[in-house]
Amino acid sequence: MYSAGAAGAASGESGDEMSNDDQTGAQVAPAPSGAAAGPDEQFEAAVRGSVEELLDAGAHTDLDAMRHSAAHVMAEAVVGLFPDAQLGIGPSIDDGFYYDFLLSRPLTPDDLAAIEARMSASIAADHPFVRKEVPFAEGRAFFEARRQPFKVEILDDLAAKASETGEPLSPTSTYEHGQFIDLCKGPHVASTGKIGPFKLMTVAGAYWRGSEKRPMLQRIYGTVWPTQNELDLYLQRREEAKKRDHRRLGVQLDLYSFHDVSPGAAFWHPKGWTLYRTLENAMRELQADRGYQEIYTPPMVAKKLWEQSGHWDLYREHMFLIETEEQTFSLKPMNCPESTFIYKSRTRSYRDLPLRLSEYGKLHRNELSGVLAGLTRVRHFVTDDAHIYVRPDQIGSEIEALLGEVRTSYSWFGLEPHFTFGTRPEKALGDPALWERAEKLMRDALESSGMRYRTKEGDGAFYAPKIDIQVEDALGREWQTATIQVDLVMLPERFDLTYVDENGDHVRPVAIHRAIYGSLERFIGVLVEHFAGAFPVWCAPVQVVVIPIADRHVAAAEELAGLLRARKLHVEVDGSDSRMQNKIRLAQEQKVPYMLVLGDREVEARTVAIRNRAGEQENGVTWDAFIDRLAEETAARRP
């Protein structure tokens, strides 16, 4: 919205919303429609808080322009209620808009209602949006006089930038509607009457220019759509997402819970832990097929190891420290450094490589209290981690194979992985030349694999460039899960790893860090929301509920359950004295794939009446036939 020379706005994608957490991951913004990236395309975001970012009101389409116009109308309403309000920025975003304000007091829900009422009045009045351009100095003086220091700051930044590049200073453009005037580059709809049905959603804090060193403003989020129907659909979608919230379903399905005695760590209930182990074991099987060897290393490690690995310098703030007997230890935030002890426990030959060491290590990261969120952002979690030591010539084929692991395991859930390549970050370990080499190796592997990926510069781990994998859930939200990193720096150099090559020389191996689920915790959170709790048969914590119709059928039900358990299938018997209808209702609510009804007919014939959770019915199936069918379905791991 801010005036002048914001041609670079198109780079705004919402890439700056992207997370680069590699193992716990964080939710990433839905991929912007324009961001479909082929192998050659770069994915670049405006630097957070930069003048480019501030200038980009996100108004690239007609809908964006309307949303951005709604932000102006909201600002008009807020200024009406708070004449001293200082205005930040107010761009359009996915599904709506926001505007940031510095106000004399915190906003309340009542304020939101009052703001909405004023907005409606302004829209009804159908004020035209009028663009004006004035010379820079005049524009600056105008906002200075109106006591809008944030606007003045933006203008001063523009001036500074212009004098740097030697370009002429563009005139200041403003948009005015009714009594309200704002620094803005546009575009806008013709008049306020063109703004569709809207709703203010929430108030939140937001640092000015995204910097925790700057003042915190109050941000109001709103949504606006061309038609009432689209607004209703959007609100319905949000309701649907709420119903799928893994925090809510975790309680409903008795999977896990959270307690104030351990913020950021899940308490796994029997059913949740069954799911957890099922996923873990599926991955173990895949790893066994690929020649991984599982290890286990201590969760608490002395400081000197972290000094050697570089974590002490670059990662200490996220580590839980423990002082004992005048030594400092840390709960490990990553598994990688410890695997080197196992690597170094004997002299390695080139014939030993690739050496694939997997570890389901318990990790602790001291995340800020404010970022914790259910299973998706935790302080304690386990990754399906592995460190693969390879010869340089094996990197390409290994990465190829790892990408195959991702495809295979994600197909168990019907998830379609997306790939992002992250390069050397600002805070990075080691020689830039090594980084360049590692990046080239990874890029080559990606290119030769022929798959689509996008690049995010500076998004690598502090010790290695990485390929991150995101998945989209059933509601189109993207989550970061897996990661593959090619490390020439931390493990090989800092821990002085070598192997003996064909010539008898001691040379450096390359360490590939990889996690396919990423954190089990996070992955399960994503799965719960993706499936809305109705897990595929193969990993459902309860695959079958046997429902005896009357007491006299309970013994047979237990017998059938015993046969199922003997095949490692997860079964429960509802032997309560509830009526059958109620037992079915409860099993439905628990999203159990199969309900087996046992009455006189079935017990006599040793058959079952099958009802699946879609409500489909199949009668007279023999016990053996059902057991074989379920065992087959479980082994096949179909989504």
Place this chain on the structure above:
RNA sequence: GCCGACAUAGCUCAGCGGUAGAGCAGUUGUUUCGUAAACAACAGGUCCUCGGUUCGAAUCCGAGUGUCGGCUCCA
């Protein structure tokens, strides 16, 4: 960590200065039932914690803890 909101029975929530309520779940009894809720009785609470105001606090105020919505961060 920062801004704001919220915290009442196992769960979902009502009550918002005058000795704590509902539905579901639980227990017990009756019922033995054919594809999404049988009937009844009973039991269940330091109203998050600590402090303050008040004759009196679940209710008002302050601090702490946790959670939620964001921001920042995120290997």
